[in-house]
Amino acid sequence: xRLLEERILRDGKIGDGGVLKVxxxxxxxxxxxxxxxxxxxxxxxxxxxxVNKILTIEASGIGIACITGQVFGxxxxxxxxxxxxxxxxxxxxxxVESFTHxxxxxxxxxxxxxxxxxxxxxxxxxxARGAALSGLxxxxxxxxxxxxxxxxxxxxxxxxxxxxxRESGIRIESLARIQSMENGRIAFC
Amino acid sequence: xRLLEERILRDGKIGDGGVLKVxxxxxxxxxxxxxxxxxxxxxxxxxxxxVNKILTIEASGIGIACITGQVFGxxxxxxxxxxxxxxxxxxxxxxVESFTHxxxxxxxxxxxxxxxxxxxxxxxxxxARGAALSGLxxxxxxxxxxxxxxxxxxxxxxxxxxxxxRESGIRIESLARIQSMENGRIAFC
Numbered sequence: 001x002r003l004l005e006e007r008i009l010r011d012g013k014i015g016d017g018g019v020l021k022v023x024x025x026x027x028x029x030x031x032x033x034x035x036x037x038x039x040x041x042x043x044x045x046x047x048x049x050x051v052n053k054i055l056t057i058e059a060s061g062i063g064i065a066c067i068t069g070q071v072f073g074x075x076x077x078x079x080x081x082x083x084x085x086x087x088x089x090x091x092x093x094x095x096v097e098s099f100t101h102x103x104x105x106x107x108x109x110x111x112x113x114x115x116x117x118x119x120x121x122x123x124x125x126x127x128a129r130g131a132a133l134s135g136l137x138x139x140x141x142x143x144x145x146x147x148x149x150x151x152x153x154x155x156x157x158x159x160x161x162x163x164x165x166r167e168s169g170i171r172i173e174s175l176a177r178i179q180s181m182e183n184g185r186i187a188f189c
Numbered sequence: 190x191r192l193l194e195e196r197i198l199r200d201g202k203i204g205d206g207g208v209l210k211v212x213x214x215x216x217x218x219x220x221x222x223x224x225x226x227x228x229x230x231x232x233x234x235x236x237x238x239x240v241n242k243i244l245t246i247e248a249s250g251i252g253i254a255c256i257t258g259q260v261f262g263x264x265x266x267x268x269x270x271x272x273x274x275x276x277x278x279x280x281x282x283x284x285v286e287s288f289t290h291x292x293x294x295x296x297x298x299x300x301x302x303x304x305x306x307x308x309x310x311x312x313x314x315x316x317a318r319g320a321a322l323s324g325l326x327x328x329x330x331x332x333x334x335x336x337x338x339x340x341x342x343x344x345x346x347x348x349x350x351x352x353x354x355r356e357s358g359i360r361i362e363s364l365a366r367i368q369s370m371e372n373g374r375i376a377f378c
Contacts, residue, residue: 029266029302032258058248059267063255069221070256077218078248113218 001041001175004153005188007034014181019100026153027060027125032067038175039068042123042151045173046072049148051121053077053114055140057107057132064153065123072121077114079107079136092142094135099128107135114143122150127174130161137170149173156181157189190230190364193342194377196223203370208289215342216249216314221256227364228257231312231340234362235261238337240310242266242303244329246296246321253342254312261310266303268296268325281331283324288317296324303332311339316363319350326359338362345370346378 013021025031054076056065062078069076081096083105091108098105114120122136133150140147149171155162157177166172177189202210214220243265245254251267258265270285272294280297287294303309309329316322322339329336338360344351346366355361366378 023299024302025264028269028299029264030255030258031264032255033262035255036259059251059269062248062251063265063267066219066221066224066252066255067259069219070225070259073222075214075218075220076252078252080217080248110212110217113213 001038003034003037004176007031008154008176008178009186012186014184014186018181020154020156020178020181020186022154030063032063035064035067036071038064038153039071041175042068042121042173043071046121046148046151049121050119051148053118053120053145054123055079055109055114055120055136056123057081057136060126061124064125068121068123068151076123077109079109079139082106082108092139094138094142096131096135098131107132107139109139109143111143114140114145116144118143118145119148120145121148123152124150125153127152127155127172128159128161130165133161133165133170133172137165151175154178190227192223192226193365196220197343197365197367198375201375203373203375207370209343209345209367209370209375211343219252221252224253224256225260227253227342228260230364231257231310231362232260235310235337235340238310239308240337242307242309242334243312244268244298244303244309244325245312246270246325249315250313253314257310257312257340265312266298268298268328271295271297281328283327283331285320285324287320296321296328298328298332300332303329303334305333307332307334308337309334310337312341313339314342316341316344316361317348317350319354322350322354322359322361326354340364343367 057079090111093108152174155174204210246268282297341363344363368378
């Protein structure tokens with residue numbers, strides 16, 4: 001998606017440890033007008049898949065997911081994170097390792113909210129090593145729901161998280177696919 | 190707002206320790222169609238205040254804030270939470286005590302995102318003892334921005350967080366105001 005790529009080139013910054021900082025429009029301040037364009041793009045890609053629920057993960061996926069939910073006309077669930085392994089209540093859980101934050105946490109969704117009758121689209125802001133997406137798809141699987149696919153804002157292709165997830169049969173559509181971020185220069189696929 | 194009150198009566202549950210659980214439509218699964226109605230209500234209330242930025246706090250405020258941002262046509266910032274007191278970087282910070290989770294954390298917003306030129310509307314899902322709203326208004330004050338007011342989905346009036354904040358001059362508009370939650374019964378003001 002050219003609009004998003006141009007925005008990344010204009011306002012994205014490469015931080016310490018190869019982190020792409022998109023704080024000014026994606027995951028701290030959120031440019032809602034841009035999110036609307038992204039949501040329309042996700043709708044074009046998945047409109048024929050009978051999506052009835054969108055699933056994302058707190059915190060930075062929620063904004064894009066909600067605007068996308070508006071376009072699809074369906075509710076949005078955000079998986080909650082906890083550093084505790086033992087979670088009380090009637091929830092599906094998965095363990096997720098965060099490389100950015102250097103810790104492992106549990107993500108969960110209430111069993112009442114995901115059922116075998118659901119066709120779920122996962123939405124998230126980043127796909128890097130694929131840990132969050134892998135955990136979210138495990139929640140969908142545990143619920144017996146159908147996973148329609150995943151809509152991602154920015155995929156860091158060079159971190160290869162998408163490879164094995166695509167091989168496992170998950171349809172992943174990323175709006176901006178970054179090939180490399182070497183020498184302070186961002187190159188798209 | 191009658192629609193929200195009716196939804197709370199229908200789908201809200203009173204949990205342990207007097208917690209109002211609205212997981213099925215507000216802060217785990219999010220009913221985006223309802224959020225659109227709430228956003229229109231916030232717009233009616235604050236449309237003449239020249240709002241150019243919406244501020245909320247992760248995670249459960251983000252959804253409502255983003256849909257509201259769409260109606261106002263402005264970007265949305267979510268303050269980030271950290272359990273660490275010492276935060277690196279060019280950020281405004283405030284300390285917030287969470288009674289629900291029994292801990293104190295730091296909230297922060299990048300200095301680059303809030304300036305004296307901004308007229309800020311705070312949006313959040315709950316107002317109980319007022320800790321989060323107090324922290325968010327401190328961030329706006331630290332930035333020298335104008336605080337237009339706060340739009341809250343559900344105010345637990347009997348926990349009195351709104352009292353001192355209103356006395357300090359902050360305009361607070363809550364769409365559902367709960368007077369009491371005794372004997373498993375929710376009563377609105």
